[in-house]
Amino acid sequence: MIDRIAISGYRSIQSIILRLGQLNVVTGANGSGKSNLYRALKLIADAAHGRLAESIAIEGGFDSIRWAGPKKNKKDPVSLRLGFTADSYSYCMDLGLPIPADSAFDHDPEVKRECLWRGVGMDAKSLCADRKVTTLRCRGESGKWQDVDVPLSRHGSMLSEYSDPFHAPELIVIRELICSWRFYDTFRVDVDSPARRASIATFTPIMAGDGRDLAAALQTICEIGDSGGLSEAIDDAFPGCRIKVERIDSQMEVYFEQPGMKRDLSARELSDGTLRFLLLIAALLTPRPPAMFVLNEPENSLHPDLMPALAKLIQLAAENSQVIVVSHNAELVKLLEADEICVPIRLEKIEGETKLQEGDLLSQFGWKWPAR
Structure with a gap:
């Protein structure tokens, strides 16, 4: 489980460190930086997938995603730093x-430093992979440092650029x-959504x-997954309703059965909210x-009456996975925060900077960014 996430220099986030639990709910007013937190986490994942440069370009380039406010020290270099501990x-x-x-391409970012270490606190003994621009060790x-003779791309992460089960199994x-x-x-x-086909x-x-394979995903849950949880989630959201998946040749289609209706509705006929909830069920x-x-x-696009069913579905997913929910729906937040395992994360923006409400120095204790 991820214990802490650290972000520095990303859009409205100059510096923030968040402590996480099994279930985490991120809230805040519009424009407080919730979406920036989501995108920063996504950027870490994209780096591991080998899509770092592409993702930054899609977001508008490095100038668009780096810290938009003034520097504390004008001599400090431009830097966007992301990390986590476990x-x-x-x-x-x-x-x-x-x-x-x-x-x-002088404004394309390059990776200045990457570090991977064992445990939570980084020191010389716990460090097991260290990358500086194009050099990696x-x-x-053996436990001894070895230089890796691999030409690393300046714009890609060592996580996607290098793989060796003997010299760097931790990567x-x-x-x-x-x-x-x-x-x-x-x-x-919408009417052309892949999930409706x-x-x-x-x-x-x-x-x-x-969601283009919604029907197949739901059928897979019925056969090898939590079929009881699936039926319960549907009944919580739509009392008396159930789904069935029919196979025709090489294709599958999901149908929604409702009390009082003479025929079942296909995915093409479902309301936006009903279809979205089925997609969330299949995902979670x-x-x-x-x-x-x-x-x-x-x-989004769900009726307020569906919030209890959505909260229950998210809590069920948190039994097997760590979950971070970014939301501004007061009812959903209230229901999730009522769970004793929930960690509330409330963001606010002060003079253009995203900050953690009631944040203190204790949350930052033990975290130190490595020098370039």
Whole structure:
């Protein structure tokens, strides 16, 4: 489980360190920085997947995602730093600008420093992989530092650039951990949504991010997953209703059965809210739960009456995965925070900077960014 997340120099976040639990709820007023927190976490995952440069470009380039406020010290270099700690392994990454070379790509960020260490606190003994721009050294099985003779890309993470089970097994472990994180922002539920179409009839323990295999994912849960939890989640949200999945040749389609209706409704006919809730069920009740779920405003387009059912579904997912929920729905937040395992994280913006409400120095104790 991730114990702490540290972010420095990302959009409205100059510096913030969050302590996490099994279930975490991030709240705050509009514009307080909730979405920036979500995107910063997503950037760590994209780095592990080998999509760091692409993700930064999609967000508008490095100039668009780095700290937008004034520097505390004008001599400090441009820096965007992301990291987390866990009981097993911890990780951090420092992005900055390259040395100017009269190139059109002088504003593309490069990785200045990456560190991977065992346990929560980083020191010389716990460090097991250390990357400085294009050079990398790892301890390996011998416990002695070895320089890695691999040409690293300046714009990619060592997590995706290097893999060796003998010289750097820890890199593989942490990469697989981060790559298992699943992010759900908003599912498309418009008339052309992939979730409204029939699915390919194939075993689907993990639903695609756009929900195009919704029917197959629901059927997989029925056969090898928590079928009882699925039925209960549907009945909590829509009393007396149930779903069934029908296979026609190589495709599957989900149908929604409602009391008093003479025929079942296909996914094409469902309301936006009903379809979105089915997508959330398929995502959160996956037979292969990830290390962490990150949900950004899962309550979007759902009726207020569905908040108790949504909260119960999220709590069920938190039994097998660490969960971070970003929400501004007061009812959902209240229901989740009533759970004794929930860690409330309340953000506020003061003079343009995202800060943790009632934050103190204790939350930052023990965290230190490595020098370049």
